[in-house]
Amino acid sequence: MNAPVHLAETVVSSQKSPDAQKRITMPNASTKPKHGRRSRRRQRDDPARNELVSSSLESAQQCLFNQDYGTAFVHYLLALNLAPVFKDFAKDSFRFTLFKWADELDSLGRIQDLFGCYEQALELFPNDEFILNSVGEHLFKMGYRDEAACHFHKALKMRPDYPEARENFYRVANWLVERWHFLMLNDRGRNQKYQQAIHRAVESGCNTVLDIGTGTGILGMCAKKAGAAQVFACELSKTMYELACEVVSANGLGGQINILHKKSLEMEVPKDIPQRVSLVVTETVDAGLFGEGIIESLIHAWHNLLLPPQSDSESSEPSATGRVIPAGATVFAMAVESPEIRRHHRLCFSSVGGLSLAACGELRSPVSCNTVPDDSMEPYTTERLSRLPGGYTALTQPFTALNINFNSVQELEGLSSRPVQRLWLPITKEGSLDALAVWFQLHLDRNNSLSTGPEEDTCWEQAIYPVHTTKDFALMLGDKLQVEVSCHDAYLRLCSVAVLRDGHEILLDASIPDQPDPGPNPNPEAQLCSALASLQTDHSKDFCLLESAEMALLNNQDYHRSFQSAVSKLFSHLKLANPRHVQDSSDPLYALDVSEGFSLLSLIAASQGHVKAYSSVEKDKQQEVLKKLARSNNIPERSLEFWLNCTEDDQGPLQRPPTEKLWSAIMLDCVETCGLIRQKLMDKASLARCLLEEGGRIFPERIVVHGMLVESDMLLLESAVQGKEPTLGFNIAPFINQFTVPVHVFLDFSTLDCRHLSEAAELFVLDLMDTNANYTTRQVKVKVTSAGRVTAIPFWYDIYLYEDISVSTLSHNSHWKQAAVVLQEPLQVQAGDWISLCVTLHKSTMSISAQPDNQPQPMD
The missing domain is CATH 2.70.160.11 (Hnrnp arginine n-methyltransferase1)
Structure with missing residues (x-):
């Protein structure tokens, strides 16, 4: 069934060999006709070539019959390159062969060969919607969303009613052209302020403009409309680059704005632009201001692409100096309480679904800000505070965390070496500290600014720095919260460090042990003593990371309680119907949990007794957490297995148990966190039904x-x-x-x-x-x-x-x-x-x- 690897690799590698490529695709193209009349002469039949084409097509069919897809693909490739006239005749068989061979290469991990085959297929059939869609699916699976969506989009252009390509495109389009692009373009106030700032800059003498991260091209077009002599733009996303080119051309500016598909960090003078520009416009800022790399790109621009800034002591003409829009920013923050933020970033309950979680150790989301950067953690996430379910409570007044001048290269370069700023903030309202919320005011120029604050009607969200270590610790009036502000690695970092209460400093990075609920009016002295005592304990820094959606799932009490009731009811019914499941310990009920990510469902099933449960949890650390919980909840070690440790095929966990028995229960993860039905759910359900014993059930059933x-x-x-x-x-x-x-x-x-x-x-x-x-x-x-x-x-x-x-x-x-x-x-x-x-x-x-x-x- 496996293809001869050497033959497939020879054809794939022919992409890199000009001579080999000529031999396969264009046998007579290397000699250019010397006379125009010669190109009109009828090409003679080549019996040897015809024989080779015929035998290759026959061999391809025979290989298909033998399920030798790699060799069949090679034969088709050779025949159709030599005789394109057969492309329509062999198209369906060629597609089938390609897709089967691609699946084999994918399963073998031969990704370079896989995409090499697709490249060769698209040379033969550049507008084939089925091949384009299949390439997109593999690209998306590999994490290349931008490139995947380009293929899905092109497939739809070829065939607008192609449902698979349309659904794939919809799945990826939210990442490809993020929804904030629409909000931003619908935000008239924001657009007008940028336009006014650019117009004033061009009027003051900024004749040459570079738009960094142009998106749709709107800021570059504003500069051209304002009268700039030369406008350049760059865009890293291939999709947005192509979109910007379309937009600029449609607005009659195609020859007047030069758009480059590259990072500004890779741009040079005179290779990419003929000379340094006098104005850079950009909005490469995220909710945390620096997350899209504006600091690095502006430092590079000042050193390589921009004219030097105007000094207060100089009287040089504006045209001889450079400037940036926006000119700078002020960052604000405040401490907040929010149950919604809390349940997405730390464990809120001591037991879930009948299982005690005391032994699981510290679980936290990968969003955690520390003064020392950690590559495994993200410093912040984003939320629109005005839309948080359950709302939020401000525990401090807003405070200024940072000021930055984008027109000072010295200030930009010195940002990462600034000393850590420590602020003491009075607590203005009692509550549980869940996060620091951050927003900023973007100063476009002296006259215009944009605010991303939570009370503003804007397209912006706020940056959220969740706090993990304040369980059962309430801030009180009279307390002061210490916050550290730094920017060591081009990310703005805010960290809640300590609380000052009655002259005592309580460090928040020391884990506070679980305490009984003190009720609505806890004793401040007892709480303080408990917090101080925790500082004397050597707490392990070992913790397990869960995605924020997984943490929210773990905190979903209703779901786990309902599942516990459902599985208990099913297993009781099965045990009554077949008592040997209880009497014979070697003949348990079998349950399989194929949930995405971290899941307790296998443990809840195993806790029912006489059940062997298989979990699809993959990460070693998460498996260790489940093992600890099993031991602490008196679940026998033999009652829990990890399915992907028992099978070589990690693409198909829906199989029989290793004992060749059938499953009593199969738990399917049916709904994505985003609110959509999971792809191929009905296919998985069809397969799962075939693997159930009599009376067994799929969870959920409908x-x-x-x-x-x-x-x-x-x-x-x-x-x-x-x-x-x-x-x-x-x-x-x-x-x-x-x-x-x-x-x-x-x-x-x-x-x-x-x-x-x-x-x-x-x-x-x-x-x-x-x-x-x-x-x-x-x-x-x-x-x-x-x-x-x-x-x-x-x-x-x-x-x-x-x-x-x-x-x-x-x-x-x-x-x-x-x-x-x-x-x-x-x-x-x-x-x-x-x-x-x-x-x-x-x-x-x-x-x-x-x-x-x-x-x-x-x-x-």
């Missing part, structure tokens, strides 16, 4: 999808550039709106700014246990309860684990977010109207279309 009609301008602003008016006079919307996706993910429906226009309605049912109960399309009629515009249909799930035991992804402590279908054209409705929804499921991807219903009937 999923009911609910939705609601809403009016939400916010969802429109985050999904596409709105309005018919050009953005600052530039035609941008038609181009970036190509990357609009119909489903908005990672949505918090409880805090979404919207009006409910209907009651919740059942939209769809996925039955994982009964394949005959499923359908692909369902028509649902929904009655409008309030007049307005239907702009979106948020949806969520009731997940039925077993019989009537269920959990909802809409509950207040759910680790899942919600999603919403955003309509391309809003529907104007009146109370009493009926809307017909067509809900379609294609390979686990759900789509919803809506239209007025002229003959309404009550919904089933």
Whole structure:
């Protein structure tokens, strides 16, 4: 079944050998015709070539029959390069061979060979939508989202009705063109302030401009419109680079703005731009200001691409000096309490699903800011504070954490060597310290600035520096919180260090041991003594990292409690039906948990007794945590196994147990954290059903999808550039709106700014246990309860684990977010109207279309 490796590698490597390439693809192309008349002469038949083509095609068919896909691919490649006339005839067989061989190369880890084969295939069929889509799938799997989306997008251009490419493109488009691009372009105030600052700079003599991280090209076009003589731009993302080129060309500036597909750090004079520029414009800032590398790029620009800055003591002309927009920034921060932030970054409960977690050690998210940089940790995450479920409480007044002047190269270079700044902040409100929230004011010039503060109506989120080590420790009025501010590695770092109480300094980086709940009015002296005592204990620095979504899952009490009830009910039923499972210790029930990431479900199953549970947890440290929990909860060591340690095929964990028995329960992870059904869920469910013993069940057994009609301008602003008016006079919307996706993910429906226009309605049912109960399309009629515009249909799930035991992804402590279908054209409705929804499921991807219903009937 395996192909001769040497033959496949010879063809793959021919890409690197010009002579070999000529021999295969263009046998007579190396000799250029000396006379024009000669090129019109009829090419003679070459019997030897024809014989080679014929035998190669026959050999390819025989290899296919023998499932020798590598050799078949080589024969097809040779034949079709020599005789392109056969391409249409052999296209389907060639595709089939390519995909089979690619899967084998992927499973063998021969990634370079895999993409070499695809390159050669695309030379033969450059516009084949199936090959383009398949290349994109492999690229996406390898983490190359930008390149993957380019292939998906091109496949859709070739065939707009190709569902696999469309669904793949939608999956990746949220990362490819991030949703903040739409919000930013819809933010008229932000756009106008940038335009005004650029206009003033050009008027003052900044004739040559470089736009770093141009995105859609809007800032570069503003500079050209303002009268700049030369405008250059650079963009690292291939997709955004191509988009910017389209936008600039469509606005008649194609020959006037030179866009480069590269990092500004790689640009040189005169290789990339003929001379140093007098103005750099950029918005390469994230919620934490420095996270997109603005410091490094500006230092490089001042040394290599920008004219020197104007000195106060100099009287040189403005055209001989350089400057940057934005000119600088001021960073603000405050300490906050937020249950939502807490449950995503540290363990909030001592027991989950009937399991004591005392032995698990310290669990934390990978977002943790320390004064000493740690490559395994991210210093901050981002949240829109105004939309946090449950809200937040400010525990201190906002304070200034940092000022930075982007027009001073000395200040930029000295930022990382600044001494750590230590601030003592009075506590203004009692509460639990969960995070430091950070925002900034971006000073474009002397006249214009932009604020990213939590109270601003802006496209920005805030940076969140979560605190991990203050469990059961409440800040009180009269306390002072010490915060350290530093920037050692081009990231802004804020760290809560200590609390000053009654003259005693309590360090927060020492783990505070679990204490009984002191009630609403804890004794301050007892709490202080407990905190001080903890400083004398040598606490292990050893901890286990969980993704923030995994931490939120661990803190989802309802889910684990419901699962415990469901699995207990199933196993009790199976034990009653077959008593040997209890009487014979060598014949236990078998349970398999194939959840994504860290999961306690296998342990909960094993805790039921006479159950052997298999976990799909992969990371060694996380496996150690489960083993510790098993021991501390008196679960026999033999009752827990790690499935991927028992099988060589890590791509297909849905197999029989090693004993050749069947599974009593298989736990599938059905819903992604972002709010979408997991890809290939129904395929996995079909396979899982074949592996169940009589009476065995899949968890969950069915999923009911609910939705609601809403009016939400916010969802429109985050999904596409709105309005018919050009953005600052530039035609941008038609181009970036190509990357609009119909489903908005990672949505918090409880805090979404919207009006409910209907009651919740059942939209769809996925039955994982009964394949005959499923359908692909369902028509649902929904009655409008309030007049307005239907702009979106948020949806969520009731997940039925077993019989009537269920959990909802809409509950207040759910680790899942919600999603919403955003309509391309809003529907104007009146109370009493009926809307017909067509809900379609294609390979686990759900789509919803809506239209007025002229003959309404009550919904089933």
